[in-house]
Amino acid sequence: xxxxxxxxxxxxxxxxxxxxxxxxxxxxxxxxxxxxxxxxxxxxxxxxxxxxxxxxxxxxxxxxxxxxxxxxxxxxxxxxxxxxxxxxxxxxxxxxxxxxxxxxxxxxxxxxxxxxxxxxxxxxxxxxxxxxxxxxxxxxxxxxxxxxxxxxxxxxxxxxxxxxxxxxxxxxxxxxxxxxxxxxxxxxxxxxxxxxxxxxxxxxxxxxxxxxxxxxxxxxxxxxxxxxxxxxxxxxxxxxxxx
Ligand code: NDP
Numbered sequence: 294x295x296x297x298x299x300x301x302x303x304x305x306x307x308x309x310x311x312x313x314x315x316x317x318x319x320x321x322x323x324x325x326x327x328x329x330x331x332x333x334x335x336x337x338x339x340x341x342x343x344x345x346x347x348x349x350x351x352x353x354x355x356x357x358x359x360x361x362x363x364x365x366x367x368x369x370x371x372x373x374x375x376x377x378x379x380x381x382x383x384x385x386x387x388x389x390x391x392x393x394x395x396x397x398x399x400x401x402x403x404x405x406x407x408x409x410x411x412x413x414x415x416x417x418x419x420x421x422x423x424x425x426x427x428x429x430x431x432x433x434x435x436x437x438x439x440x441x442x443x444x445x446x447x448x449x450x451x452x453x454x455x456x457x458x459x460x461x462x463x464x465x466x467x468x469x470x471x472x473x474x475x476x477x478x479x480x481x482x483x484x485x486x487x488x489x490x491x492x493x494x495x496x497x498x499x500x501x502x503x504x505x506x507x508x509x510x511x512x513x514x515x516x517x518x519x520x521x522x523x524x525x526x527x528x529x530x531x532x533x534x535x536x
Contacts, residue, residue, distance in 0.1 A: 296347070298372040299516065300364065302326045302355050302412065303382030305334035307480035308429065311505035312379055312512045313337055314344075319513055322347040324368045326382065328354055347372065355382040356404035361411035365419050377516045378416040380409040381429040383448075385482050387441050398444055405448035410455060413470070417459070422467030425516050426459065428452045429508070430472040432531035438496040439489070449474070453527045460525030469524035473511050476531025478503045498533020 299316045303309040304325025313325050314337065323341050327334040327350060334350035341348035349371055353360040369375055384404045386397040413426050420426075433442055434449030453472050460470040477493040479485040485502040494500045511530045514520060529535055 295374065296320065296322050297376040298322045298324070298368065298374050299377035299379065300324045300326070300368050300375065300416070301379045301381055302353070302364075302408075303328070305330050305337055305350070307482060308475065308478055308505045308508045309379070309381040310337045311509040312381060314340055315506070315509035315513045316377065316379075316516060317341040317344045317346040317348070319516065320346070321377065321516075322372055324349045324351060324371070326351050326353040326355065326364065328352070328382070355380075355408035355412070356384075356400060358403075358407065358411060361408050362415060364412055365415040369419050374421075375416060375419045376423065377425045377427065378412060379427045379429065379512060379516075380412055382408065383429065385445055387445075389441050389443070393444060401444050401448055405445070406451050406455075409452060413455070413459060417463055417468060420466075420468050423518070423521070424463075424466075424468035425520075426456075426463075426468065426470040427512055427515050428456055428470070428472045430474045430527060432474050432476040432529060432534040434472075434474060435527070435529070436535045438534070439492055456527070457525045464524060467521070469515075469520065471515055471524060472527040473508060473515065474527050474529045474531060474535075475508045476503060476529070476534040478505055478508060480505060493534075496534055497531075498536045501532065503530065503532055
């Protein structure tokens, strides 16, 4: 049987790196993208090589529309197929109306929304029955418990509408589209000992940060053959932030 292939955008660190390694353990060959940190990406591909799976790291800016459009073609040229796309790369701009800049807003829309849309549409064209498109949203797309995150929350909420619509387009082809909504996960983007740590723990049912592996476990489930009837929905792994 041919080995299935997964793309994870922003797979060089944090949640994306955990997803890449988890899907490799599940038997996928893996393409990760990264923006700047080639060394971190090499660590991830080495770990995947050590699991006996093929791994490719591609420098691809998910906020750049040309890179978005080229990504799937590069992976299909290298591996011959595509089964799973995980759109994980994202920016977390912080600031209210007094401090946020127009550039912050544009950059966040390009990366968190347009990039996801272009990559997903390209992936849908390349996938066969059984394909899986998994978008990493956020619990802040559903509940906004703090000031300063309106732009971020709007982009993550928008992913749910996009997934619902795309699930309608792709359901007849046997391709599912879902959003995974993490709560606070201890990464460089949102360290557990960072300035927002205590405020976030205070709004959780389980008052501690999650690990990247918690998100990877849910993505692994959604990428599996067991989920062919789950589509157009958002699944939370958020310590009860939205409870
Ligand atoms: P990190 O900042 O720890 O890692 C970000 C990853 O994305 C890195 O691999 C980075 O690559 C890559 N990346 C950044 N910008 C781009 C870009 N323009 N194009 C391609 N790749 C890029 O983030 P997290 O792991 O914490 O977050 C991953 C996703 O999970 C994001 O979408 C985030 O919004 C979401 N999320 C995170 C939560 C958290 O608490 N951590 C909570 C809810 C959602 P490089 O190494 O080259 O910089």
